[in-house]
Amino acid sequence: MRIVVDLNRCLGYAQCVPLAPDVLRLKGDEALQYDPNPDDKHRLHVLRAAASCPVQAILVDHLDAAERKP
Amino acid sequence: MSDSVSATPKTLDAFRTSGRIVIVGASLAGLRAAEALRTAGFGGHLTIVGDERDEPYDRPPLSKQVLAGWVPADHTKLPRRRAVDAEWRLGVAATGLDREAKVVRLANGDVLPFDRLLIATGVRSRQWPNPEEAALDGVYTLRTSIDAARLQNALAAGPKRVLIIGAGFIGSEVASVCRDLGLEVTVAERAAAPLAGALGGVIGAIAAEIQREHGVDLRTGVGVSALEGDAAGHVRRARLSDGTTLEVDVVLASLGSIRNIEWLEGAGLAAGFWGVGCDAGCRAFDINGVVTDNIFVAGDIARAPHVLFEYQFLSMEHWDNAVLGAEIAAHNMVSDETRRRPHLLLPGFWSGQFGINIKSVGVPSFGDEILLTQGSFKSRRFAAAYGRRGRIVGAVTFDYGKWLQFYGGQIAQSGPFPPAAGGFDRPADAMPQPADFPARGVPTGAPDVVLTGHDPNERSAEYRPRGR
Numbered sequence: 269m270r271i272v273v274d275l276n277r278c279l280g281y282a283q284c285v286p287l288a289p290d291v292l293r294l295k296g297d298e299a300l301q302y303d304p305n306p307d308d309k310h311r312l313h314v315l316r317a318a319a320s321c322p323v324q325a326i327l328v329d330h331l332d333a334a335e336r337k338p
Numbered sequence: 339m340s341d342s343v344s345a346t347p348k349t350l351d352a353f354r355t356s357g358r359i360v361i362v363g364a365s366l367a368g369l370r371a372a373e374a375l376r377t378a379g380f381g382g383h384l385t386i387v388g389d390e391r392d393e394p395y396d397r398p399p400l401s402k403q404v405l406a407g408w409v410p411a412d413h414t415k416l417p418r419r420r421a422v423d424a425e426w427r428l429g430v431a432a433t434g435l436d437r438e439a440k441v442v443r444l445a446n447g448d449v450l451p452f453d454r455l456l457i458a459t460g461v462r463s464r465q466w467p468n469p470e471e472a473a474l475d476g477v478y479t480l481r482t483s484i485d486a487a488r489l490q491n492a493l494a495a496g497p498k499r500v501l502i503i504g505a506g507f508i509g510s511e512v513a514s515v516c517r518d519l520g521l522e523v524t525v526a527e528r529a530a531a532p533l534a535g536a537l538g539g540v541i542g543a544i545a546a547e548i549q550r551e552h553g554v555d556l557r558t559g560v561g562v563s564a565l566e567g568d569a570a571g572h573v574r575r576a577r578l579s580d581g582t583t584l585e586v587d588v589v590l591a592s593l594g595s596i597r598n599i600e601w602l603e604g605a606g607l608a609a610g611f612w613g614v615g616c617d618a619g620c621r622a623f624d625i626n627g628v629v630t631d632n633i634f635v636a637g638d639i640a641r642a643p644h645v646l647f648e649y650q651f652l653s654m655e656h657w658d659n660a661v662l663g664a665e666i667a668a669h670n671m672v673s674d675e676t677r678r679r680p681h682l683l684l685p686g687f688w689s690g691q692f693g694i695n696i697k698s699v700g701v702p703s704f705g706d707e708i709l710l711t712q713g714s715f716k717s718r719r720f721a722a723a724y725g726r727r728g729r730i731v732g733a734v735t736f737d738y739g740k741w742l743q744f745y746g747g748q749i750a751q752s753g754p755f756p757p758a759a760g761g762f763d764r765p766a767d768a769m770p771q772p773a774d775f776p777a778r779g780v781p782t783g784a785p786d787v788v789l790t791g792h793d794p795n796e797r798s799a800e801y802r803p804r805g806r
Binding site for chain 1: 393396399409413414415657687688697719737739
């Protein structure tokens with residue numbers, strides 16, 4: 269799956285981190301780092317993390333491969 | 339025009355239904371523009387041209403989690419907001435624009451007719467200026483996912499010392515990754531401090547302290563005179579302008595970027611080393627500074643007048659400038675002139691380095707004074723505001739990002755400097771001081787122009803004469 273976090277918008281509340289710790293991490297106190305193309309097995313966790321973001325900074329791709337062509 | 343390869347549809351409705359749009363540039367701006375065109379109801383033929391083979395991917399992770407070895411270099415593909423139903427021409431560069439014939443020429447000889455064109459070709463890394471030295475194994479630049487894959491490989495091999503030439507954001511972020519990986523790293527910067535071009539010398543001095551605390555061998559006020567290779571053509575030594583010599587295995591030239599305008603040569607647009615001049619509605623200017631009707635510009639390559647900064651032409655190599663500029667350009671490409679929107683971005687960027695989240699809003703380098711407004715420099719947690727002629731024009735935070743919007747609001751309202759301070763953790767005795775940017779041109783008059791409208795789509799400029 270694919271995600272991108274708008275890090276201008278992200279304020280470092282880090283609500284997302286415990287919900288998908290394999291995908292989203294804090295580096296230091298405030299800087300979010302993430303895996304932009306995590307394995308699909310994390311999908312549910314990532315969706316929960318995206319929903320939890322107070323500023324809705326996490327964009328998740330809902331397209332399938334054919335719609336995404338190339 | 340009667341011989342035009344593609345006859346322009348007579349009405350806007352016909353264009354929206356069956357016209358041809360070509361987007362040159364298949365990165366963040368190009369992708370988001372394509373999505374916005376379809377969302378706006380464009381039903382015609384859409385072609386996206388990109389010189390890289392990869393589909394659109396995100397670049398900010400390359401200098402951070404990719405180099406650190408956590409995320410593979412080809413795993414930063416951008417999520418899609420919707421299907422774009424486009425003809426993708428990836429791995430082939432655009433080589434020319436003929437505005438009379440309304441065609442884009444490609445490196446493989448193909449010719450793409452268009453009714454409207456979006457220029458989103460962005461920038462590339464500035465290479466090490468000596469071509470023979472630049473060609474040595476172990477000498478890198480960092481812009482593309484291929485660059486990142488190569489540099490990550492080199493760092494993972496455990497070099498004895500990495501040399502980073504240039505301490506801007508990329509160079510500083512890579513130095514941070516090197517220290518996380520336990521690598522010895524030297525950073526050579528011609529200016530007096532890291533990040534000085536973007537944030538000034540006061541903040542640069544703090545960035546320098548942070549680098550040294552984390553074990554970076556930071557050398558300021560020096561250049562690199564020469565790189566030397568061994569018999570196998572691998573870089574082994576660097577000679578610095580102060581006469582010292584370093585034994586190095588990996589060199590990163592992080593010398594800033596160059597705009598990809600060469601393919602526009604002869605097209606008669608306002609295109610040069612500064613980018614492609616355009617109006618605030620993303621319409622390109624021709625070489626005389628007259629606005630064109632069918633050519634639009636977005637992303638790093640665009641350079642437009644900004645109402646908040648004395649209408650100076652600004653190019654903003656920022657992530658949200660690519661996203662929001664692309665959306666405005668797309669909207670205006672399929673709208674008549676009464677419905678056009680301005681791209682009035684309040685610029686912002688971020689950088690993660692040495693465990694600190696650096697964020698900025700406005701244009702700090704437009705200011706000449708800086709004031710610590712919250713926190714303390716010593717604790718490395720603070721907010722500081724930049725001012726010019728009694729107005730706040732920018733702000734920076736180190737691990738203080740929750741307050742950035744507070745300052746952004748004041749910048750958008752052309753608020754006073756020194757600014758109204760945040761209500762929390764205010765330093766008792768801070769005074770404005772010179773921000774210590776590298777020298778610039780002569781300042782001009784300062785009109786009071788503010789952004790109005792809550793939603794970005796509703797933003798417009800309003801003139802407020804001084805003295806009322």
